[in-house]
Each structure stands twice: as C-alpha cells, then as structure tokens.
Amino acid sequence: MEYVKKLIRDVPDFPKKGIVFKDITPLLGDAKAFARVIGAFAERIEGKGITKIVAIESRGFIFGAALALKMGLGFVPVRKPGKLPYQTVRESYALEYGTDAIEMHRDAVQPGERVALVDDLLATGGTLAACVKLVKRVGGDPIVSLLVVELSFLNGRQKLEGHEVHTLITF
Ligand code: AMP
Numbered sequence: 001m002e003y004v005k006k007l008i009r010d011v012p013d014f015p016k017k018g019i020v021f022k023d024i025t026p027l028l029g030d031a032k033a034f035a036r037v038i039g040a041f042a043e044r045i046e047g048k049g050i051t052k053i054v055a056i057e058s059r060g061f062i063f064g065a066a067l068a069l070k071m072g073l074g075f076v077p078v079r080k081p082g083k084l085p086y087q088t089v090r091e092s093y094a095l096e097y098g099t100d101a102i103e104m105h106r107d108a109v110q111p112g113e114r115v116a117l118v119d120d121l122l123a124t125g126g127t128l129a130a131c132v133k134l135v136k137r138v139g140g141d142p143i144v145s146l147l148v149v150e151l152s153f154l155n156g157r158q159k160l161e162g163h164e165v166h167t168l169i170t171f
Pocket residue numbers: 019020021022023056057059119120121122123124125126127128156
C-alpha cells in the first residue's frame with residue numbers, strides 16, 4: 001500500500017481554509033494503484049456472504065462500483081438529499097457547524113441482505129455512521145465498511161463501535 005499512499009495528494013485549504021484535502025485522483029489515474037485498492041477491498045469481503053455494495057456520493061461510487069462489478073454484486077448509491085428520484089429514507093448527521101443528510105432508495109436493500117459499505121475516506125465518521133443507520137432502517141445487515149483512507153487523528157472509529165471497519169491507508 002506504500003505505492004498507493006504516494007499517489008494520494010494533499011491539497012491545503014480545499015474546499016475551505018484549514019482543511020487538508022486528500023486528493024485521490026492521482027491514485028485513480030494509475031491503473032496499478034486503482035487495481036490494488038479494489039483487490040484489497042475484495043479480499044476483505046471474500047467469504048462474508050455480502051450481497052450488496054452500498055457506496056457514498058461521490059468518490060465512494062468510484063470504488064464501490066468497481067468492487068461490485070469485480071465481485072458480481074449489486075450496487076446501491078447513497079446520495080445527498082434531493083438527488084434520488086424514487087422514495088427514499090433519510091438520515092441526518094452533525095457536522096462541525098450545522099448538519100447534513102444522506103438518502104437511499106427505500107427498496108435498494110432488502111430485509112436481511114448482507115451489505116458492505118464503501119467510501120473513499122474516514123474523517124469524523126459521521127457520514128459512514130449515518131450510512132450504517134440507513135442500511136439498518138430498511139432491514140439490511142451492515143456487515144463491514146471499506147475505505148481507502150483513514151484520518152486517524154479525527155477518531156472516526158469511535159462513532160462506529162461494534163461495526164467492522166477496514167481502511168487501507170492511515171494518516
Ligand atoms: P466524515 O463524515 O467526517 O467522516 O467525512 C467523510 C466524508 O467527507 C467522505 O465522504 C470524504 O470523501 C469527505 N472528506 C472529509 N474530510 C476529507 C478530507 N480531508 N479529504 C478528502 N475528503 C474528505
């Protein structure tokens with residue numbers, strides 16, 4: 001993963017002052033690195049009886065869709081409010097200032113389905129925790145979460161106690 005780590009670029013003060021944005025586009029542009037990430041994700045869900053990949057807008061879609069195709073699994077998009085056309089379930093979560101929300105189609109995951117969640121990065125964990133709740137709300141079983149990057153100093157895992165989380169690269 002050292003090879004992949006070198007392809008994650010720090011962009012200071014994006015999207016606002018004080019944030020160091022972890023830019024994964026150099027990783028995506030490198031076929032070997034992209035394949036290694038998807039291969040590592042595949043290894044971590046092998047044998048777990050997963051039936052759906054649920055991925056979070058928008059960079060989660062890139063990794064989630066590639067993984068779903070590789071594993072022969074269905075893909076479910078979780079989006080910001082107002083983007084999904086059919087009936088949705090919504091979960092709000094706290095940000096540093098204010099709140100945000102995510103939505104999923106209410107029939108996208110069937111009761112009892114075993115789900116792997118995918119996103120690019122774990123920061124405070126609020127987004128992923130809300131996504132885990134969405135899956136549970138429709139009766140799905142959130143078995144495991146897969147993320148490329150973890151910003152461990154933000155302690156995102158604290159919000160996800162009791163839930164299996166795998167990250168490939170830690171800063
Ligand atoms: P959080 O809910 O705080 O764990 O934030 C995770 C979500 O915000 C993920 O979907 C990330 O894509 C995005 N995100 C948060 N912090 C960063 C960062 N420093 N660089 C890139 N993306 C980030």
